[in-house]
Amino acid sequence: MTIRLDQLRRCTVAVDLGAARTRVHLKQAGLVVDEPSVVAVNTYSGALMAVGSVAERMTGRTPAHIRVIRPVTGGMVVDIDMAQRMLRAMVGGKLRRAWRRRPMLRAAVCVPYDADPLARRAAVETLAGVGARRVELVDAPTSAGIGGGLPVQRAEATMILVCGATTTQVAVLSLGAIVSATTVPLGGETISNALVQHLRNEHELILPSQAVRPLHIALASAAGSSTTGAEVHGRDVVTGLARTVVVDPAEVRSAIQAPLTGLLDAVRTVLHRCPPDLVADLVDSGMTLTGGAALLPGLDTSMRQHTGMSVHIAEEPAVCAVKGLAAMLDGAVRPLSLTGRR
Ligand SMILES: Nc1ncnc2c1ncn2[C@@H]1O[C@H](COP(=O)(O)OP(=O)(O)OP(=O)(O)O)[C@@H](O)[C@H]1O
Numbered sequence: 063m064t065i066r067l068d069q070l071r072r073c074t075v076a077v078d079l080g081a082a083r084t085r086v087h088l089k090q091a092g093l094v095v096d097e098p099s100v101v102a103v104n105t106y107s108g109a110l111m112a113v114g115s116v117a118e119r120m121t122g123r124t125p126a127h128i129r130v131i132r133p134v135t136g137g138m139v140v141d142i143d144m145a146q147r148m149l150r151a152m153v154g155g156k157l158r159r160a161w162r163r164r165p166m167l168r169a170a171v172c173v174p175y176d177a178d179p180l181a182r183r184a185a186v187e188t189l190a191g192v193g194a195r196r197v198e199l200v201d202a203p204t205s206a207g208i209g210g211g212l213p214v215q216r217a218e219a220t221m222i223l224v225c226g227a228t229t230t231q232v233a234v235l236s237l238g239a240i241v242s243a244t245t246v247p248l249g250g251e252t253i254s255n256a257l258v259q260h261l262r263n264e265h266e267l268i269l270p271s272q273a274v275r276p277l278h279i280a281l282a283s284a285a286g287s288s289t290t291g292a293e294v295h296g297r298d299v300v301t302g303l304a305r306t307v308v309v310d311p312a313e314v315r316s317a318i319q320a321p322l323t324g325l326l327d328a329v330r331t332v333l334h335r336c337p338p339d340l341v342a343d344l345v346d347s348g349m350t351l352t353g354g355a356a357l358l359p360g361l362d363t364s365m366r367q368h369t370g371m372s373v374h375i376a377e378e379p380a381v382c383a384v385k386g387l388a389a390m391l392d393g394a395v396r397p398l399s400l401t402g403r404r
Pocket residue numbers: 079080081082083084135136137138225226227228229249250251278353354355356357358359380
């Protein structure tokens with residue numbers, strides 16, 4: 063994917079349409095939307111009932127006539143109509159004002175680096191549906207790298223992990239482009255699902271979808287030396303009654319071993335495909351975690367222990383991708399100059 067900085071500078075809106083959250087940055091206004099990518103609709107009338115955090119709170123609590131929909135998954139818009147309605151409801155008034163100022167509204171959207179033509183088309187159509195006359199696509203590792211303040215333009219390796227809700231992209235960049243990369247269908251949601259499944263299998267406890275937070279905190283204990291257990295409340299599989307279970311941090315760690323191994327395999331695959339000169343650069347610079355799941359307690363420590371590389375978490379990792387797009391819109395990213403000094 064070639065980034066056209068001159069075209070990006072002419073864009074007014076930057077959008078990161080994620081499986082978990084949607085983020086919109088407007089030129090001169092900043093980040094105007096950072097909401098869950100969720101829509102609630104009335105199945106009888108088809109009317110939109112709620113979007114964002116209000117719709118997310120309805121998950122698992124709806125009567126038969128209300129359906130909660132996630133129009134984006136795996137970095138791809140799977141329901142264009144719902145995604146358009148969600149975006150319109152989230153940015154409606156703000157976007158209309160921007161559109162009035164610039165009738166030729168141009169938007170920049172980040173997509174997975176390996177997005178197929180269908181996924182790209184879906185992203186373009188979604189933005190076209192909310193008024194964009196032209197849409198520029200930027201790959202997520204590059205925009206997250208720029209947003210995380212990494213020197214992706216230099217003639218040296220930068221390793222970045224974009225840890226989303228349903229996918230993780232691992233990439234090594236040099237001279238402003240991806241040299242080696244892979245995507246795995248693992249993310250924050252996968253890890254939460256592994257924990258929910260473990261509780262069900264080993265403790266016969268059904269955990270509410272939003273109750274995995276104490277287990278996340280236990281992961282931090284497992285990475286350190288603390289042995290404090292995590293207390294979780296759920297419903298007994300057999301009796302259906304409410305029950306509390308204390309889970310040992312080591313047990314939590316072992317429950318997420320499979321997704322964690324998948325992430326480590328992805329890092330190894332990318333390093334294997336990378337030219338030796340770039341791998342040598344990474345000895346000093348290590349890797350940087352971006353995306354919301356980078357905040358999973360203990361993920362950085364675990365990566366460090368298993369790869370032997372230094373691991374950093376970017377500042378505000380969840381918004382790195384949209385911040386990177388915003389930097390390109392604002393002209394803060396200079397075109398690559400091979401004669402430029404470091
Ligand atoms: N403090 C936190 N601790 C643990 N996990 C977190 C934290 N904050 C966010 N997450 C996880 O990060 C994920 C969301 O990250 P992000 O917003 O980058 O995803 P996305 O871009 O919407 O997803 P994708 O890239 O898969 O489309 C969720 O799975 C969420 O559980």
